[in-house]
Amino acid sequence: MDLSQSKCKPCEGGVAPLQKQQISSFMNHIHGDWRLVDDKKISREFSFVNYRHAIDFVNRVAEVAEEEDHHPVLHIYYARVAVELWTHAINGLSENDLILAAKIDKV
Numbered sequence: 269m270d271l272s273q274s275k276c277k278p279c280e281g282g283v284a285p286l287q288k289q290q291i292s293s294f295m296n297h298i299h300g301d302w303r304l305v306d307d308k309k310i311s312r313e314f315s316f317v318n319y320r321h322a323i324d325f326v327n328r329v330a331e332v333a334e335e336e337d338h339h340p341v342l343h344i345y346y347a348r349v350a351v352e353l354w355t356h357a358i359n360g361l362s363e364n365d366l367i368l369a370a371k372i373d374k375v
Contacts, residue, residue, distance in 0.1 A: 269297050270297075270370070271294070271297050271298060271366055271367050271369075271370035271371075272367070272370040272371050272373070272374050274363075274367045274370075275336070275367070276336040276337060276338040276364040276367050276368060277363075277364065278337065279355050279357050279358065279362055279364060280357055281357040281358055283358060283362070284358070284360075285308060285355070285358045285359065285360020285361055285362065286360065286361045286362060286363070288307055291304060291307070291361055291366075294363065294366040295310075295366070297366070297370070298366060298369045298370045298373060299370075299373055300312050300369065300372075300373040301313075302369050305352075307360075308354055308359065308360040308361060309352055309353065309354040309361065310352070310353050310354070310361065310365060310366070310369060311350060311351060311352045311353070312350070312351050312369070312372075313348055313349070313350045313351075314348065314349045314350075314351070315347060315348050316347045316348070316349070317347060318346075318347050319346050319347060321347070322344055322346065322347050322348065322349050323344070325349055325375060326342055326344060326349055328375045329342065329349075329351070329372055329375055332368070332371050332372065332375060333368065336364070336367070336368055336371065338355075338364045338365070338367075338368050340352060340353050340368065340372070341353075351369075351372060353365040353368055353369055
């Protein structure tokens with residue numbers, strides 16, 4: 269399963285977040301160093317040679333996020349960018365988070 273070829277679906281709540289077993293299954297299909305946080309978020313840190321490259325990455329991630337209408341939390345630390353994903357409407361992980369993670373890995 270190539271999650272980067274999938275499309276995020278609108279989520280306004282009313283659905284349950286993914287359970288740990290489901291999360292593990294999806295995590296097997298993303299290839300970066302994403303880590304599960306508190307069973308309700310995934311995060312990954314990216315390192316760059318300088319601030320400009322970090323900002324270029326953030327801008328490309330923003331384009332992907334807008335295309336998918338699913339938006340990560342981004343923390344910029346000079347030449348590092350930390351990305352956090354979870355679906356706020358359900359206070360946990362949805363398939364959209366794993367899809368966006370797979371797409372970010374390809375940025």
